[in-house]
Amino acid sequence: MKIAHISDIHCNLGTDFNPKVFEKAVTLLNKEEADLIFISGDLTTFGLLSEYEMAAEKIKQIKGKTVIVPGNHDERNLGWKLFPEFFGITDFIHDYTDVTLVGLASSEPDKDNGRLGRGRHKKIEEGIKKNKKTTIIGFHHHLIPVPNSGRETNIIDDSGETLDIILKNEVPLVLMGHRHVPWGVKIHKTLLVNAGTFSCNRTRAHFGNTFNIINIKENEIDVKVVDIEKEKKKEMINFNLSDGCCVNKYYNK
């Protein structure tokens, strides 16, 4: 199964959104013909109605099945009421042929940090128990600090409890966004992956705008980063589930 993981589109009528980058990014994304496109939040910048309308229009350009969870920016200014109107339920368990995807809203209104809470922890456990397929958990905020992203803040408030459930159950893959840089790290038997920003002008150093392409095979998860400006795809992390070997190449010179 091929999953395109995109994040932090940041539709905005001011300076946050880069329309040229978005057009280029969508062209590259559509060429991938992914089975599923997971968008890990921050589709807007202020959660405004105009931004939701813009995001809904922009998302229409993406070919394929999109699955979306909200980010902290989408919850601002009562945006949390608009999200379900435009993009459907925020917490879900979706079954596909090879994987089960548990999508969760980690954001809270007008707060930058996130929290999952007991209800969503139960949903993670429910998704894991549902069948023996590969379970993927996806939400906006990060579970552990992400390097190269400035102040290492905004980790979800209950990250310890969440990480414990995920590690205990050996969930193979967690997808997150928020920090505007791509990152991947293996802890125990879990691969934690962040997508960078798809089309926001707030990029970090030379990371630019990126999205991730994830190939899931029976015994392997492979994550590549697409650099939108350079139109180049680079291997980030490869996790062999049978021997537990994990190699991260993105940050090595």
Ligand SMILES: [Fe+2]
């Ligand atoms: Fe963001």
Ligand SMILES: [Fe+2]
């Ligand atoms: Fe965010």
